[in-house]
Amino acid sequence: MRIALFITCFNDTMFPSTGRAVTALLERLGHTVEFPQGQTCCGQMHFNTGYRPETLPMVRRFAEVFAGYDAVVAPSGSCAGMVRDHHRVVAAQYGDTALTEAVDQVAPTVYELSELLVDVLGVTDVGAYFPHRVTYHPTCHSLRMLRVGDRPLRLLRAVRGIDLVELPAADSCCGFGGTFALKNHEVSHAMLADKMRHVQSTGAEFLCAGDNSCLTHIGGGLSRLRTGIGTLHLAEILAATEGDAR
Amino acid sequence: MSGADNVVWLGTPAFPEAARAALADTRLRANLRRATTTIRDKRLAATAELDDWEELRERAAAVKRRTLRHLDHHLLRLEEAVTAAGGTVHWAADAAEANRIVTHLVKATGEREVVKVKSMATQEIGLNEALADAGIRAYETDLAELIVQLGGDRPSHILVPAIHRGRSEIREIFLREMGEWGRPAPEGLGDDPRDLAEAARLHLREKFLRCKVAVSGANFAAADTGTVVVVESEGNGRMCLTLPDTLITVMGIEKVLPSFADLDVFLQLLPRSSTGERMNPYTSLWTGVTEGDGPRHFHLVLLDNGRTATLADEVGRQALSCIRCSACLNVCPVYERTGGHAYGSVYPGPIGAVLTPQLVGVENAASLPFASTLCGACYDACPVKINIPEVLVHLRAEAVEAKRRSRLLPTAEALAMKAAGWVMSSPKRLAAAHRLAALGARLVARDGLIGSLPGPLARWTGTRDTPAPAQESLRAWWRRTKAVNETQGRTTAEEEGRR
Numbered sequence: 001m002r003i004a005l006f007i008t009c010f011n012d013t014m015f016p017s018t019g020r021a022v023t024a025l026l027e028r029l030g031h032t033v034e035f036p037q038g039q040t041c042c043g044q045m046h047f048n049t050g051y052r053p054e055t056l057p058m059v060r061r062f063a064e065v066f067a068g069y070d071a072v073v074a075p076s077g078s079c080a081g082m083v084r085d086h087h088r089v090v091a092a093q094y095g096d097t098a099l100t101e102a103v104d105q106v107a108p109t110v111y112e113l114s115e116l117l118v119d120v121l122g123v124t125d126v127g128a129y130f131p132h133r134v135t136y137h138p139t140c141h142s143l144r145m146l147r148v149g150d151r152p153l154r155l156l157r158a159v160r161g162i163d164l165v166e167l168p169a170a171d172s173c174c175g176f177g178g179t180f181a182l183k184n185h186e187v188s189h190a191m192l193a194d195k196m197r198h199v200q201s202t203g204a205e206f207l208c209a210g211d212n213s214c215l216t217h218i219g220g221g222l223s224r225l226r227t228g229i230g231t232l233h234l235a236e237i238l239a240a241t242e243g244d245a246r
Numbered sequence: 247m248s249g250a251d252n253v254v255w256l257g258t259p260a261f262p263e264a265a266r267a268a269l270a271d272t273r274l275r276a277n278l279r280r281a282t283t284t285i286r287d288k289r290l291a292a293t294a295e296l297d298d299w300e301e302l303r304e305r306a307a308a309v310k311r312r313t314l315r316h317l318d319h320h321l322l323r324l325e326e327a328v329t330a331a332g333g334t335v336h337w338a339a340d341a342a343e344a345n346r347i348v349t350h351l352v353k354a355t356g357e358r359e360v361v362k363v364k365s366m367a368t369q370e371i372g373l374n375e376a377l378a379d380a381g382i383r384a385y386e387t388d389l390a391e392l393i394v395q396l397g398g399d400r401p402s403h404i405l406v407p408a409i410h411r412g413r414s415e416i417r418e419i420f421l422r423e424m425g426e427w428g429r430p431a432p433e434g435l436g437d438d439p440r441d442l443a444e445a446a447r448l449h450l451r452e453k454f455l456r457c458k459v460a461v462s463g464a465n466f467a468a469a470d471t472g473t474v475v476v477v478e479s480e481g482n483g484r485m486c487l488t489l490p491d492t493l494i495t496v497m498g499i500e501k502v503l504p505s506f507a508d509l510d511v512f513l514q515l516l517p518r519s520s521t522g523e524r525m526n527p528y529t530s531l532w533t534g535v536t537e538g539d540g541p542r543h544f545h546l547v548l549l550d551n552g553r554t555a556t557l558a559d560e561v562g563r564q565a566l567s568c569i570r571c572s573a574c575l576n577v578c579p580v581y582e583r584t585g586g587h588a589y590g591s592v593y594p595g596p597i598g599a600v601l602t603p604q605l606v607g608v609e610n611a612a613s614l615p616f617a618s619t620l621c622g623a624c625y626d627a628c629p630v631k632i633n634i635p636e637v638l639v640h641l642r643a644e645a646v647e648a649k650r651r652s653r654l655l656p657t658a659e660a661l662a663m664k665a666a667g668w669v670m671s672s673p674k675r676l677a678a679a680h681r682l683a684a685l686g687a688r689l690v691a692r693d694g695l696i697g698s699l700p701g702p703l704a705r706w707t708g709t710r711d712t713p714a715p716a717q718e719s720l721r722a723w724w725r726r727t728k729a730v731n732e733t734q735g736r737t738t739a740e741e742e743g744r745r
Binding site: 014015037052057086143144171177189191217221223224 | 580584615621643644647663679702
């Protein structure tokens with residue numbers, strides 16, 4: 001199976017460790033991962049902030065760069081959702097039928113990591129070992145846009161050594177919301193405060209999620225308060241094995 | 247032109263500023279948290295009982311979308327049926343016209359006061375204020391609307407307009423204001439909910455028995471029979487709908503249903519979604535006038551006020567399917583923390599953020615489409631499946647376009663977006679931007695963490711530490727370790743295929 005990694009611009013710059021973890025995990029499962037060097041960004045920030053004309057070139061680039069793979073994996077629920085749900089809207093808005101067709105070809109091949117593992121590759125036990133207390137925050141777009149359901153939790157439950165604890169009010173938004181965190185920063189902070197309170201109540205060492213953007217927001221608050229609670233992308237826990245020291 | 251009305255409250259600051267004041271109000275926060283949590287849990291329990299809930303939502307959405315496609319047809323059918331049943335139908339293009347019609351109708355009866363059933367349409371057009379200008383007193387009879395009216399306040403929720411008030415505040419308002427409007431509150435009134443309800447009951451009773459004219463809204467109107475429907479919990483609406491001689495109903499044109507039989511779906515969905523009840527305590531239905539039973543004169547005012555303009559928008563028109571259940575408000579994490587007043591509109595919360603800008607023009611409520619994290623909880627809760635996040639991002643694009651048109655761009659944001667778009671249109675530029683960011687981060691970061699950033703980014707770093715960008719991007723790592731033969735912009739697979 002030809003699997004392309006869409007790392008997303010944010011992870012490329014801020015969290016390359018997540019990309020290395022996805023690669024290590026999939027290679028451990030016997031697959032070959034390719035990294036199309038022409039990739040940039042899905043355009044979500046521009047689209048969600050109202051900058052449609054600026055989104056169009058990114059939609060076009062994505063459809064070109066990721067055409068022809070059996071599967072494209074993105075370690076981000078919101079970026080995968082952007083491609084699957086919104087690229088077509090942008091292409092259609094500008095009346096570009098060739099692009100609309102290209103999007104219709106590529107969009108269904110794009111998967112968020114837990115979808116790829118459970119639905120496409122058919123695994124829930126990926127052979128990971130992570131002897132820590134962890135709580136999981138299901139990010140809004142993976143939950144309500146992609147409908148990943150309990151796939152990430154099934155993957156985490158199969159990790160050996162893990163002490164997985166339930167996060168209270170888990171399905172409440174953390175308050176990130178992309179440019180919302182800047183435009184409405186005070187409401188964003190108020191939501192973050194409640195999310196942090198719930199995370200702290202679990203006694204977890206690590207907060208895990210499938211989106212580093214939400215984790216940067218929550219983790220940034222946890223760090224500022226010196227809670228000592230770390231954040232980890234799902235991929236990094238699933239990639240961990242006995243040999244790793246954390 | 248939508249008319250000067252209450253769709254947006256003049257003088258309210260943009261959402262972020264209005265929200266700041268609300269967030270700092272500890273009593274408001276506590277009232278909202280308690281109320282939204284309770285009603286949210288009740289709704290979940292009430293909807294989980296029905297195996298066919300999703301099917302009901304589908305059916306309701308289909309009926310609403312279909313009706314909106316042929317709205318003119320159904321409205322004419324409704325007019326015909328209401329007229330045949332002895333009612334009179336009036337058409338109002340905007341708030342000012344609707345207010346003129348209602349004022350004229352009340353004056354024609356010779357009365358100087360009216361009782362009111364809780365109604366969003368009359369809140370929207372500012373009817374009470376228009377009647378007051380004409381020397382007519384309008385008495386709100388819904389308990390929560392009464393609290394808002396006595397408090398000289400504005401509604402902050404579609405269903406529970408006094409949700410921002412706690413019971414001790416309500417007691418204070420009753421003691422202070424009831425005497426100004428009629429029967430004073432009993433002496434020594436406590437803040438027990440039963441005592442407060444009894445005080446309201448005594449205060450309102452004399453108005454029900456005295457007033458000859460009532461004004462209501464409508465939840466639904468069936469075009470085939472001309473039947474108008476109001477659902478409520480207290481029975482105060484029923485008093486207004488049955489005791490007076492004259493009943494004037496102001497109804498948004500989108501409330502029409504093709505057939506009486508369609509109520510089957512909506513009367514299941516509405517109470518479970520709004521109050522979390524299987525059935526609302528009072529459902530009043532009337533068809534024109536009936537000799538010897540109820541009002542002898544019935545007027546139906548059909549209100550446009552920006553609705554046909556909304557109907558012209560292919561994405562935005564779905565907001566007109568709204569049945570005002572307010573489930574989206576109760577599940578919204580933003581609404582839960584700011585309350586309704588911050589939205590500066592009679593329609594707050596997620597549905598307000600998509601409805602208000604469409605009714606008044608997006609340039610007049612430009613901050614509302616951005617008052618959401620796009621978390622999607624509202625879409626999941628909506629009984630008529632309005633894709634609120636979809637309409638929000640659609641209206642965000644309209645808000646940016648409106649700024650472009652009126653040459654309010656480029657703003658700092660627009661320049662940043664343009665720059666980011668330029669960077670993202672090329673992997674080379676993205677890689678260069680990363681190197682620059684990583685270099686810059688070395689200057690400001692301590693132990694790999696950025697504590698504060700200047701300008702608008704301080705809004706981010708004010709409460710959050712931020713990791714410095716990685717020294718080596720994934721792109722660079724891949725090229726160094728995995729893709730020796732790769733060239734810029736080509737996929738590994740293409741290379742391998744050629745080899």
